[in-house]
Amino acid sequence: MASAAGSTAPPIARGAMHGVAPLRAGQGVSFVLRRLHSLTGIIPVGAFLFEHILISNATAISGPAAYAKQVAFLGGLPLVFFLELFGIWLPIAFHALYGFYIWYRGEGNVISYPWTGNWMYTAQRWTGGIAFIYIFWHTYTMRFTGIDLHANPYASFGKVQNEVFQTPLFLFYVVGLIAASWHFAYGIWLFCAKWGIVSGEVARKRFLIVCICFFFLLSGVGLASLATFRSEPLQVVEPGTAAMVHHAAPHRKPVE
Amino acid sequence: MSTKSVLFKIKRQATPTSKPYWEEFELAHHPGMNVISSLMEIAANPVTRDGKQTTPITYDSNCLEEVCGSCAMLVNGRARMACSALIDNLEQPVKLEPFSKFPVIRDLAVDRSVIFENLKAVKAWVPIDGTYDLGPGPRLTQQEQEAAYPLSRCISCCCCMEVCPQFDEDTGFVGAATIAQVRLFNTHPTGQALKRDRLAALMGDGGIQECGYAQNCVEICPKDIPLTKSISEVGGAVMKQAIGDLFRR
Numbered sequence: 001m002a003s004a005a006g007s008t009a010p011p012i013a014r015g016a017m018h019g020v021a022p023l024r025a026g027q028g029v030s031f032v033l034r035r036l037h038s039l040t041g042i043i044p045v046g047a048f049l050f051e052h053i054l055i056s057n058a059t060a061i062s063g064p065a066a067y068a069k070q071v072a073f074l075g076g077l078p079l080v081f082f083l084e085l086f087g088i089w090l091p092i093a094f095h096a097l098y099g100f101y102i103w104y105r106g107e108g109n110v111i112s113y114p115w116t117g118n119w120m121y122t123a124q125r126w127t128g129g130i131a132f133i134y135i136f137w138h139t140y141t142m143r144f145t146g147i148d149l150h151a152n153p154y155a156s157f158g159k160v161q162n163e164v165f166q167t168p169l170f171l172f173y174v175v176g177l178i179a180a181s182w183h184f185a186y187g188i189w190l191f192c193a194k195w196g197i198v199s200g201e202v203a204r205k206r207f208l209i210v211c212i213c214f215f216f217l218l219s220g221v222g223l224a225s226l227a228t229f230r231s232e233p234l235q236v237v238e239p240g241t242a243a244m245v246h247h248a249a250p251h252r253k254p255v256e
Numbered sequence: 257m258s259t260k261s262v263l264f265k266i267k268r269q270a271t272p273t274s275k276p277y278w279e280e281f282e283l284a285h286h287p288g289m290n291v292i293s294s295l296m297e298i299a300a301n302p303v304t305r306d307g308k309q310t311t312p313i314t315y316d317s318n319c320l321e322e323v324c325g326s327c328a329m330l331v332n333g334r335a336r337m338a339c340s341a342l343i344d345n346l347e348q349p350v351k352l353e354p355f356s357k358f359p360v361i362r363d364l365a366v367d368r369s370v371i372f373e374n375l376k377a378v379k380a381w382v383p384i385d386g387t388y389d390l391g392p393g394p395r396l397t398q399q400e401q402e403a404a405y406p407l408s409r410c411i412s413c414c415c416c417m418e419v420c421p422q423f424d425e426d427t428g429f430v431g432a433a434t435i436a437q438v439r440l441f442n443t444h445p446t447g448q449a450l451k452r453d454r455l456a457a458l459m460g461d462g463g464i465q466e467c468g469y470a471q472n473c474v475e476i477c478p479k480d481i482p483l484t485k486s487i488s489e490v491g492g493a494v495m496k497q498a499i500g501d502l503f504r505r
Contacts, residue, residue, distance in 0.1 A: 019359040020417075021428035021462065022373030028461030035465055035495070105426040106468060112333055113419050117471030121421060124468075190469050196492015199485055 037098045038194060040091045041187045048088050049184050053177070053218055057225040064157035064235055072153035080150065089139075096132045103129070120186060127183040134176025147237055158235030164226060165234060177222040185215035260285035263305070263349035264294065266313055268363050276360070280305040280349070291338035291352065292317050292327055295364075315364040322478055325411030328418070329354055329364050335418040337478050338364075355418045368414045374430050375412075378457045380437040382447040394445040407440035407486065409479040416473035416483055428462035432473035435464055436486040442493065455490070455497045464491055 059070040077083055103125045110122045141163065147155045163169045189211040192198040198207045262283045269276040281298050282305045283289075292315075299312035317327035320339045327338040330353040332346060343350065358366035384390055396404070410433050417423045417431035438454045441447035458464040464487065473483040 018425065019367065020357055020370055020423060020425055022370050023377040023430040023434070023457060023463060024428065024461040025377045025457035025463075026460050030461045031459040031463055031465045031498070035498075102468070105424070106421050107424045107426075108421050109419065109472075110421075113472050113475070115472060115475045117469070117475070118421070121468050121470035193469055193484070193488050194467065194491050195495050196488050196490075199488030199492060201482065201485055204484070204488070 033098060034102070037095060037102070038191055040095045041184070042191050044087050044091050045095050046184050046187065049180060049218075053181070053222045053225070058221050060157065060160075060225045061228050063228075064154075064232065067157045068154045071149055071156040075150035075153055084143075092135065096128070096135075099125075099128050099132075124183060124186055124190070127179040127186075130179035131176060131183050134172065134179065137172075138176065147239065152239045155235075155237045155239065157229070157232070158237035160229050161232070161234050162237060164229040170226070170230060173226055174223065177226070178219050181215050181218035181222065185211045185218060188214070262289070262294065262343055264298070265349045265351045266364070267351075267353040268313065269354070269360050270362060272360055272362075279310060285343070287344075289343045291329075291331055291341040291343070291346075291350065292320060294343065294350075295338070295352075313364060314362040316366075323411060325413035328368075328413040328415050330356065330418075335415040335476055337413060337415075340478065355414065357418055357423060358414065368412070371412050371414055371417070371431065371433060374434040375437060377460075378430075378434055378438050378454045379450045380434065380441055380454075382441060382444055383449055384446060396445065400443065400445075404440055404443055406479075406481055407436050410436060410440075410481055411479060413478065415476045415478060419472040419476045421470050421472065422466050422468045427466045429466035430458065430462050430464070432467075432477075432483040432487060433481075435467075435490050436481055436483050439486040439490050442490075451493075452497065455494045458490065458494050459498060464494055467491070 056070050056074065060067040074080070106121075106125070108122050108125070110118045142149070142159065147159060149156050149159065164173060189198075189204075189208055192207060193204055198204050262285050264281040264283070266279050266281065267276050268279055281303075283294055283297055295313055295315055295317075302310045302312045304310050315327065315329065315338070317339060318324040319326070322337045322340040325337075328335060329338050330336075330351075331338060331341045332351050333353075335355065338352070352364060354360050354364045355366045355368075358368050358370070360366050384393075412433060414431070414433070416433050417429075420429065420431060422429045423431050435458065438458060442451045442454060467487050469484070469487070471484050473487075474481075477483055
């Protein structure tokens with residue numbers, strides 16, 4: 001092929017022209033980092049998202065008291081700060097920052113080649129970016145500003161309500177929830193495809209349906225929780241006990 | 257002769273470093289013409305649409321039946337083999353450009369030697385060289401043959417690499433074709449001897465980990481090679497070896 005320049009001309013040396021470098025067998029650590037990125041998306045980041053939406057925040061559907069109980073349980077876990085640091089914050093930081101690096105190095109071409117898989121490739125980057133902005137803001141406001149929910153779990157419901165009652169923030173919650181849910185659901189599919197767990201054409205297609213169902217489950221339960229926060233009467237956010245929750249939510253008082 | 261004519265817009269570049277420019281050509285239409293036969297016609301009479309004398313267009317081609325892999329280029333913005341690109345199926349003007357991710361040598365001819373470097377890096381061959389006759393190799397079952405044959409159809413055209421969003425100078429990704437060849441030679445009973453080396457090579461920088469699973473490769477492949485399945489299968493084998501080595505090496 002290279003001889004097209006002329007059969008007698010010397011071959012053009014690589015490096016004289018730009019071009020994609022050949023495989024660097026035996027060099028570098030990108031394999032470990034990229035696979036670690038892939039793995040952290042499932043464990044612990046994905047596993048946390050599963051717990052956060054389908055277990056913890058789903059308890060909000062049962063009302064402020066149940067929600068407070070769940071927050072108190074999580075806040076009371078032993079060494080909770082280290083669980084947060086090594087189980088959530090550092091893995092998410094790595095997954096997000098390395099993810100942006102992957103995004104930066106790729107060359108999206110969905111306009112020239114608008115196939116479904118290529119759209120999903122693009123969507124995985126955008127949903128990841130949106131989810132990261134949302135998660136950063138959400139962690140900052142919920143964990144590091146305002147009333148400390150580890151010390152005051154009964155203020156949790158109201159603290160969330162204070163944000164969710166503002167329509168722009170509520171919409172931000174919805175966008176963040178859907179972006180994170182899609183990113184995780186399709187991420188599971190990508191993980192299984194890349195790690196050779198689901199490899200065949202038919203199996204991959206079937207598993208994609210499973211992952212899409214999981215997306216609807218995640219975002220559906222998340223939306224139901226958000227709807228509860230918005231429909232319940234606004235709770236008082238102040239240091240207090242379980243009794244205050246009942247005080248602030250008179251309609252939940254048992255009928256006398 | 258039919259009065260219908262065909263318009264071409266061709267991106268030209270005199271040397272690897274000079275600035276590209278466009279030239280337009282008009283040919284009389286005749287049934288069954290394809291992009292390569294059109295380029296041959298232009299070579300026979302290299303005159304642009306506005307009557308200017310020019311040079312014949314440089315391009316790679318050989319077999320003219322989509323089995324040699326030489327004539328891959330961008331036809332109307334999409335990577336494909338020019339010889340099987342029938343003019344009657346194309347929108348006009350037919351826009352021809354060289355591959356965008358490979359160094360241009362001249363006009364439509366690009367340097368695709370990176371795929372041969374990659375195939376060498378993963379030892380994409382069956383090791384049978386020696387000083388004595390090794391005798392007949394082990395027999396492949398019908399099932400093994402049927403799995404291997406589609407992979408063996410690869411023509412190294414590099415379409416899968418051109419359309420891959422991960423194949424660029426930043427990643428130096430090896431590309432789907434080479435990964436499929438790893439699968440082919442790793443399933444071959446004699447080729448298996450180099451299985452560990454091949455999988456280890458794919459763990460280097462630019463290896464299989466750079467795949468973003470956009471699946472453009474399998475969509476574009478002119479030979480319908482199961483590229484995404486190969487990436488999954490080889491990806492699994494690479495992980496197995498990587499994790500196994502953690503405990504056993």
